[in-house]
Amino acid sequence: MRTARVVVLGLLVVSLGAGCASSPNRAGEGALIGGLLGAAGGAIIGNQSDRPGEGAGIGAAAGALTGALIGSQVQKPAQGGTQPAQSQAVPVNNPNQIPFQQIVDLSKSGVHEAVIIDRIRMTKSTYTLSPESIDYLKQQGVSQNVISVMQGL
Numbered sequence: 001m002r003t004a005r006v007v008v009l010g011l012l013v014v015s016l017g018a019g020c021a022s023s024p025n026r027a028g029e030g031a032l033i034g035g036l037l038g039a040a041g042g043a044i045i046g047n048q049s050d051r052p053g054e055g056a057g058i059g060a061a062a063g064a065l066t067g068a069l070i071g072s073q074v075q076k077p078a079q080g081g082t083q084p085a086q087s088q089a090v091p092v093n094n095p096n097q098i099p100f101q102q103i104v105d106l107s108k109s110g111v112h113e114a115v116i117i118d119r120i121r122m123t124k125s126t127y128t129l130s131p132e133s134i135d136y137l138k139q140q141g142v143s144q145n146v147i148s149v150m151q152g153l
Helices: 002-018 027-047 052-071 100-108 113-122 131-139 144-150
Strands: none
Touching: 027 052, 100 113, 100 131, 100 144, 113 144, 131 144
8 A cells, every 4th residue: 555655646746747837738737637546546456456556556657648638638718917808809700800819920920010901901800909908919019000900990
């Protein structure tokens, strides 16, 4: 039983380091939960063969892998302060609507404002921008002319 505790404790230490706060998904958390559950199950099963430590180790590895795979498919909620909530209205009936973030990305990549404005107008993209969204666009380097077009001015 002591071996099982050592394996579980070691897995816990390793798994805590696996979850990166900047990661967009929950792979680290999934690995931790899966590893702990796998270790517990493996220890119980291994105990039937008088090898709880080996069972815990195998269960922990299998559980951590499975938990990481499942966790990598679950997205974390957006962190506050990184980007404003999507406060702009995106009409459902406009399949050509340029996503808000794409305008930011085009500006950051150096695409001339006239090209961005032309794309907004050609696609008839419309936005309802909150003051926070406007501040965010300015901080990301989107020109005032592009922001004015996004506002319908």
